[in-house]
Amino acid sequence: xxxxxxxxxxxxxxxxxxxxxxxxxxxxxxxxxxxxxxxxxxxxxxxxxxxxxxxxxxxxxxxxxxxxxxxxxxxxxxxxxxxxxxxxxxxxxxxxxxxxxxxxxxxxxxxxxxxxxxxxxxxxxxxxxxxxxxxxxxxxxxxxxxxxxxxxxxxxxxxxxxxxxxxxxxxxxxxxxxxxxxxxxxxxxxxxxxxxxxxxxxxxxxxxxxxxxxxxx
Numbered sequence: 001x002x003x004x005x006x007x008x009x010x011x012x013x014x015x016x017x018x019x020x021x022x023x024x025x026x027x028x029x030x031x032x033x034x035x036x037x038x039x040x041x042x043x044x045x046x047x048x049x050x051x052x053x054x055x056x057x058x059x060x061x062x063x064x065x066x067x068x069x070x071x072x073x074x075x076x077x078x079x080x081x082x083x084x085x086x087x088x089x090x091x092x093x094x095x096x097x098x099x100x101x102x103x104x105x106x107x108x109x110x111x112x113x114x115x116x117x118x119x120x121x122x123x124x125x126x127x128x129x130x131x132x133x134x135x136x137x138x139x140x141x142x143x144x145x146x147x148x149x150x151x152x153x154x155x156x157x158x159x160x161x162x163x164x165x166x167x168x169x170x171x172x173x174x175x176x177x178x179x180x181x182x183x184x185x186x187x188x189x190x191x192x193x194x195x196x197x198x199x200x201x202x203x204x205x206x207x208x209x210x211x212x213x214x215x216x217x
Contacts, residue, residue, distance in 0.1 A: 014037075018042075019060050114172065169187055
């Protein structure tokens, strides 16, 4: 298991088990490299001067590697894929068109469409040209087509794009911010059977239970 308790480990994940840190943990487990974790509770622990010096947003996840700070889940996923090429989680540089396309589609138009819908922000037909996603239904349809054309977004190769986009699909259906379309269900099932996904989920489940028990003690 890549997660270690060695304080000398120079790859550090700042996270909370009930956060998007789950995405980064999955990505770390896919790389197979050793990392350690710093678990922060919501509230004061994420707003201390020491943590704000690392991530001024006061949010998790944050990755620190050899003193370098990376925030934002798609950026962390891409960084890890590039930093540990032996894991084969990114295509060659000359063949990254679709890889970048879907990473940034999920980080931009798709997430904006989902968040606006959850916030009940209504975008009328005239306003659709002002938002990157056009309409929620359009963004969902594009995503469904992308995940149904092959086993993974880039065909037969699983990549960091699947970790990030797949997380949107898995948790989107879980929290009903995305519809349970057959295309999404097949794609999510395929991803959730991966050993790294299962390992990451087990860690966060145990961590979440421990935090819950500590709060009730």
